[in-house]
Amino acid sequence: EISPRSHNYMKYNTWEKIEAWISSMASANPSLISKQVIGTTFEGRSMTVLKIGKKSSSTKPAIFLDCGIHAREWISPAFCQWFVNEAVSTYGSDAEMTTLLDQMDVIVLPVFNIDGYVYTWTNNRMWRKTRSRRPGSSCVGADPNRNFDAGWCTTGASSNPCSDTYCGSKAESEVEVKAVADFIRQNRSIIKAYLTVHSYSQLLLFPYSYTYQLAEHHSELMSVAEGAAKALRSLYGTRYTSGPGATTIYPAAGGSDDWAYDLGVKYSYTFELRDTGRYGFLLPESQIKPTCEETMLAVKYIAAHVLKN
Numbered sequence: 001e002i003s004p005r006s007h008n009y010m011k012y013n014t015w016e017k018i019e020a021w022i023s024s025m026a027s028a029n030p031s032l033i034s035k036q037v038i039g040t041t042f043e044g045r046s047m048t049v050l051k052i053g054k055k056s057s058s059t060k061p062a063i064f065l066d067c068g069i070h071a072r073e074w075i076s077p078a079f080c081q082w083f084v085n086e087a088v089s090t091y092g093s094d095a096e097m098t099t100l101l102d103q104m105d106v107i108v109l110p111v112f113n114i115d116g117y118v119y120t121w122t123n124n125r126m127w128r129k130t131r132s133r134r135p136g137s138s139c140v141g142a143d144p145n146r147n148f149d150a151g152w153c154t155t156g157a158s159s160n161p162c163s164d165t166y167c168g169s170k171a172e173s174e175v176e177v178k179a180v181a182d183f184i185r186q187n188r189s190i191i192k193a194y195l196t197v198h199s200y201s202q203l204l205l206f207p208y209s210y211t212y213q214l215a216e217h218h219s220e221l222m223s224v225a226e227g228a229a230k231a232l233r234s235l236y237g238t239r240y241t242s243g244p245g246a247t248t249i250y251p252a253a254g255g256s257d258d259w260a261y262d263l264g265v266k267y268s269y270t271f272e273l274r275d276t277g278r279y280g281f282l283l284p285e286s287q288i289k290p291t292c293e294e295t296m297l298a299v300k301y302i303a304a305h306v307l308k309n
């Protein structure tokens with residue numbers, strides 16, 4: 001079975017279920033998926049990526065897609081699961097997906113901040129940060145999206161360990177951030193796009209968030225974002241706003257998208273999925289399917305542009 005029949009893509013799944021799903025997807029689709037452990041979380045859980053694409057002896061260009069960097073944003077890991085299932089289910093039948101997976105690989109990290117995600121299921125549904133412990137502080141964790149080495153801790157972040165936007169003791173102090181940054185650095189020659197999925201606000205953001213300066217490729221990034229938002233809106237009319245993070249949401253340093261862009265990954269985007277605040281992080285399970293379906297259109301639009309350029 002290409003996708004374990006028992007896995008429910010229309011519910012929020014526990015880490016235990018997602019972990020089992022990662023293994024079963026890789027073993028059920030050996031010609032299309034390979035899995036690779038890229039690191040270990042603070043609490044000792046394995047960070048595993050699924051590399052999806054037609055097996056090739058030569059290296060192919062890749063798109064890196066991560067979900068669940070912020071623990072409470074449950075719709076994000078739900079989208080990564082949806083994407084992987086959609087990829088294996090429509091490869092061979094959907095022309096766009098087939099071309100994409102023949103020519104490129106999509107490297108998916110279904111849950112970036114696993115320790116935090118587990119904590120939202122067991123202790124505090126509104127947890128955001130990692131679960132790292134610091135000697136001398138009673139507070140736990142750092143904001144992984146303030147911990148990347150991109151204008152680190154200069155704006156929109158806090159140096160107070162008890163803050164939800166604590167930037168960490170230093171850039172890449174969080175082992176999960178270091179693992180992802182190391183992986184992308186090691187694969188920087190093949191990674192052409194970096195997509196990171198958050199919620200909520202319905203935004204398609206791109207660099208920069210750490211400065212009001214426009215990115216070198218601002219006009220191209222903006223036009224691709226607007227095209228992606230239009231594709232997304234075509235399904236259910238959901239409206240997204242596109243733009244640089246600093247002016248479209250707020251200035252914030254240490255973000256993964258800014259870091260990837262400055263490393264040289266030109267197509268670097270942050271998705272803020274549904275909704276605009278009615279349910280916020282507590283998006284009902286009834287909205288998982290429509291949210292994932294419409295987001296697929298945006299991701300495929302960006303992927304098609306990357307493939308052509």
Ligand SMILES: NS(=O)(=O)N[C@@H](Cc1ccccc1)C(=O)O
Pocket residue numbers: 070073145198199200205209245249252253255256257258270272
């Ligand atoms: N998902 S969110 O509500 O936390 N918003 C994001 C917005 C964001 C996105 C990209 C870089 C910096 C900041 C955040 O990290 O604050």
Ligand SMILES: [Zn+2]
Pocket residue numbers: 069070073145198199
């Ligand atoms: Zn977030």
